Amino acid sequence: MLSRTASELYWMARYLERAENTARILDVTNKLSLMPIRDNSPHDLQVPLHISGTQALFDANYPQLTMASLLDFFALSTLNPSSIFSCLQMAWNNAHAVRGSLSSEVWESINASWIEMKLIRRRGVASVGTDAFFDWVKERTHLFRGAMSGTLLRSDALCFIRLGTLLERADSTARLLAVKHQLLDDDHDPVREYYRMETLLRAVSAREAYHSLYKQQFSREGIAELLILRDELPRSLLACVSDMMEQLALIGGTRGNPARLRVHTLYAELRFSTLEDVLQPGLDEWLTHFLTKLNGIADGIHRSYLEAE
Known part of the structure; x- marks a missing residue:
């Protein structure tokens, strides 16, 4: 292509x-x-x-x-x-x-x-x-x-469409989680905290998924785990990176090795992390780190596939 x-x-x-x-x-x-x-x-x-x-x-x-x-x-x-x-x-x-x-x-x-x-x-x-x-x-x-x-044919065209969708989705989920986390830190009103958590889940169509997986009232830790580490949720960071890895594998070839290496590295970091690993440096710092890695993946995809030779 x-x-x-x-x-x-x-x-x-x-x-x-x-x-x-x-x-x-x-x-x-x-x-x-x-x-x-x-x-x-x-x-x-x-x-x-x-x-x-x-x-x-x-x-x-x-x-x-x-x-x-x-x-x-x-x-x-x-x-x-x-x-x-x-x-x-x-x-x-x-x-x-x-x-x-x-x-x-x-x-x-x-x-x-x-x-x-x-x-x-x-x-x-x-x-x-x-x-x-x-x-x-x-x-x-x-x-x-x-x-x-x-x-669409199961071809490279579909893979590049899926890559664009997944990168944008992961970026949006991470940024939304970061901003909402800062708002929750700045406002200790329990009523507003509840509605902020609920609207965050609604923004990523995850309210029902949260209740199905956790069967408890909303908590900041549960929401962070769901949106970052649970691959059952299509908009979680782990699910997006996992699917990106699959799409790059389908495209194949050695040209995309740098991009594939970055995606595999980030996937391994997410796959084998616990919520404590994410929260230990601070959620804001961890999300900034994730967005930096995600931008590196986007740059690798651009250099490997989207630049004219």
Whole structure:
């Protein structure tokens, strides 16, 4: 496969996953914003900005931090490269460039999503409703993955799509866990702590999984273990790295050995770690270490497969 084609497929998947993750984070932020606060610091509203690293860009374009301004910035703004609109636009551009490598069902799912997104932007999110908009974004990415799984050849194209999805998903889970952990440290209100933990699990579709595996009330330690070390959860860090290792093995060849080595090293670290190993240096420090390793994997994949020779 040409490196350019692999790159388009990889980034198409990353942008689609990023759009879904942004919708999930906005959804839980919107729900938390409805809770009463004891001071005037909108800590929960800052979560999407901290996760995406767009605080400075937001401050330069919006005079006040409100849920309405966040929704505009992260859903519809063309100034924000991480907005849902921008992500779907870039995903469509990448898909259009490699349309011949996609099945008609996969292409139509992306094309229809982009057409509907442009219509929503013209009419405003209020035209469909905030909750309905978040559900729509998640449903469109689910449709894409269903069409991909059911119609694409089991070839390198599918592997690069899966790699993009898994890298973006692991990055989002780690960043969300880091920011939520900091908020829990800064706020000792037990009611807010409970709802923050619940919304964190909802953001990664893990609330039911938590109760199924732990059969107890939410705890910060249980949530950390679930999202990091339990491979039963599709969005856990271990599950994402394990699947990345599998996809790189399917691509094969010696060209990707540096990337495979990095993934195998991180997998071994996760697979044979305990929760105590993760918490001992501090969760924030451990997650920073993980994100550094993940960025190294992304760089290795880029150098091995996505750069033109």
